[in-house]
Amino acid sequence: MRRLHVDLGERGYDIIIDRGMIARGGIAEYLSSPGGKTAVITDENVDKYYGNAVTSALRGTAAKLVLPAGEATKSFETLQTVYEFLFDFQITRSDLIIALGGGVIGDLTGFAAATALRGVPYVQIPTSLLAQTDSSVGGKTAVNTARGKNLVGAFYQPRAALIDTDCLKTLDDRTFADGMAEVIKYGCIRDEKLFDDLARGEIAEHMDDIVTRCCDVKRAVVEGDEFDTGERMILNFGHTLGHAVENYYNYQKYTHGEAVAVGMYNISLAGERIGVTPRGTAEKIKRVLTKYRLPYALDVDAAALRGAMALDKKSTGGGVNIILLDRIGHAVIRNMPKNEVFQ
Numbered sequence: 001m002r003r004l005h006v007d008l009g010e011r012g013y014d015i016i017i018d019r020g021m022i023a024r025g026g027i028a029e030y031l032s033s034p035g036g037k038t039a040v041i042t043d044e045n046v047d048k049y050y051g052n053a054v055t056s057a058l059r060g061t062a063a064k065l066v067l068p069a070g071e072a073t074k075s076f077e078t079l080q081t082v083y084e085f086l087f088d089f090q091i092t093r094s095d096l097i098i099a100l101g102g103g104v105i106g107d108l109t110g111f112a113a114a115t116a117l118r119g120v121p122y123v124q125i126p127t128s129l130l131a132q133t134d135s136s137v138g139g140k141t142a143v144n145t146a147r148g149k150n151l152v153g154a155f156y157q158p159r160a161a162l163i164d165t166d167c168l169k170t171l172d173d174r175t176f177a178d179g180m181a182e183v184i185k186y187g188c189i190r191d192e193k194l195f196d197d198l199a200r201g202e203i204a205e206h207m208d209d210i211v212t213r214c215c216d217v218k219r220a221v222v223e224g225d226e227f228d229t230g231e232r233m234i235l236n237f238g239h240t241l242g243h244a245v246e247n248y249y250n251y252q253k254y255t256h257g258e259a260v261a262v263g264m265y266n267i268s269l270a271g272e273r274i275g276v277t278p279r280g281t282a283e284k285i286k287r288v289l290t291k292y293r294l295p296y297a298l299d300v301d302a303a304a305l306r307g308a309m310a311l312d313k314k315s316t317g318g319g320v321n322i323i324l325l326d327r328i329g330h331a332v333i334r335n336m337p338k339n340e341v342f343q
């Protein structure tokens with residue numbers, strides 16, 4: 001078992017990484033519900049594998065809502081279903097909500113928890129690699145709107161993130177690779193040794209260690225900039241370009257991680273062009289991406305991408321805040337005109 005603490009004062013919480021914790025019923029010791037009720041929100045895929053193990057480990061009264069899997073679930077319509085479920089269960093602010101699933105369930109449940117009764121405590125039990133290394137830590141919650149992804153949300157920290165890396169065994173290959181893009185990102189922006197380990201070798205037996213190192217980077221960045229006004233932007237390495245690619249293809253062709261992979265490689269090429277990123281860095285990133293079955297080639301022309309970036313939350317008046325590597329393991333923020341980013 002490994003434990004990290006996200007030090008945000010009274011909003012601080014532990015991240016517990018413990019393989020097999022769900023099957024053993026070990027989650028119970030980290031869950032506290034003074035009101036005696038726990039509401040579990042999950043999706044149909046995750047429920048199949050972990051729903052019963054989680055609910056049977058709970059003390060007091062439990063209720064479970066199983067939602068359809070997929071990004072479409074992060075909608076206002078489903079949010080309404082979640083509120084109705086919580087109020088039918090007569091949830092109070094002394095009770096607890098559990099988000100059991102990937103980033104979709106985590107973001108949606110977190111937003112429902114932030115807003116129902118103006119805030120009910122919640123715990124993240126992330127089950128996808130992306131959720132275990134990224135979305136379950138840091139308190140960003142959101143739903144999508146017809147105008148774009150994550151445009152409505154709140155910063156609302158969970159009471160704990162309970163990570164069982166055994167969950168990764170039931171992910172399909174593409175969803176696992178999707179999460180690997182974020183893992184590679186952490187190596188790029190903050191952990192050269194992680195990047196080298198990923199470049200070198202087999203990771204299957206070391207997922208506890210890898211997830212812990214990713215969470216530790218995220219922990220440190222979030223502690224320094226909880227509300228995303230400065231340094232936290234480095235977590236967006238590859239994302240500005242990636243979002244534009246996802247948006248251009250209407251979220252159909254690439255998964256988020258695949259688009260970020262394309263973004264990390266191509267923004268590093270741009271960084272090399274303007275002399276911030278050392279020559280050869282993009283090539284190193286390309287080799288690691290390829291090793292973990294992620295794409296790197298940009299198949300959209302620059303003008304179309306500039307258009308697709310219009311609604312990116314990182315855009316400012318004259319240009320766009322871009323994250324570049326001045327070496328593997330260290331990221332810098334630069335404000336650049338869009339046409340310099342996309343050539």
Ligand SMILES: NC(=O)c1ccc[n+]([C@@H]2O[C@H](COP(=O)([O-])OP(=O)(O)OC[C@H]3O[C@@H](n4cnc5c(N)ncnc54)[C@H](O)[C@@H]3O)[C@@H](O)[C@H]2O)c1
Pocket residue numbers: 043044045046049069070071074101102103104105107127128129130131134135136137138139140141149150167168169170171172175178256
């Ligand atoms: N809040 C944040 O800081 C943050 C950060 C990054 C991404 N996100 C959000 O996260 C979402 C993407 O998350 P995701 O990639 O986890 O997507 P997801 O939640 O849709 O999960 C991907 C797929 O894997 C399935 N799944 C999850 N865990 C499983 C398991 N253990 N075994 C079998 N199947 C499993 C899900 O049912 C789903 O079909 C996006 O909406 C994105 O905006 C949020």
